[in-house]
Amino acid sequence: LPNGVDRALGIDRVKTKEELFECSDTVNLHVPLTRETRGIVGNDLLGRMKKGSILVNTSRGGVVDLDALEDALKLAGAGLDVIPVEPAPRKPDQKEVENVHSLIQAYRRGEEWLKGRLVITPHVAFYSQESWDDIRRLSCETMRDVLLDGLKTSVIRIEDE
Numbered sequence: 001l002p003n004g005v006d007r008a009l010g011i012d013r014v015k016t017k018e019e020l021f022e023c024s025d026t027v028n029l030h031v032p033l034t035r036e037t038r039g040i041v042g043n044d045l046l047g048r049m050k051k052g053s054i055l056v057n058t059s060r061g062g063v064v065d066l067d068a069l070e071d072a073l074k075l076a077g078a079g080l081d082v083i084p085v086e087p088a089p090r091k092p093d094q095k096e097v098e099n100v101h102s103l104i105q106a107y108r109r110g111e112e113w114l115k116g117r118l119v120i121t122p123h124v125a126f127y128s129q130e131s132w133d134d135i136r137r138l139s140c141e142t143m144r145d146v147l148l149d150g151l152k153t154s155v156i157r158i159e160d161e
Helices: 005-009 017-023 043-048 066-071 094-098 102-109 129-149
Strands: 026-029 054-057 077-080 118-120
Touching: 017 043, 043 066, 066 102, 102 118
Parallel strands: 026 054, 054 077, 077 118
Antiparallel strands: none
């Protein structure tokens, strides 16, 4: 945000992600999955969240450490539009169950402690008119930039692990 806009909107600026997690009622993640962002939301950041706060991940499943999320019982809830291994099998056999995180299994079984606290949607956040409009607009802008200036905008390099 340009300087001053934050004040006009009643938004407090913070300098670090740690400060952001400490003061936010809701944190919504929108980051690519890179070496730097894999597991970035773990015990430290979740432990900084206020009691009753909510975490929403609409970026990539690997950004949130599910073990840490499972342990973060003080959160009022979490919404996951993405999970680390997708697609999660609908009716997993025994071998597949071993590869499905215990939090996802508990959600599938409808365990009482998760009711009203965890929502998992399989990339549903993408299916909106706004998302389609953004894709069309950004695609046109990228094509224009490449054709006119040879620019490679919106390029994210994912390094091998």
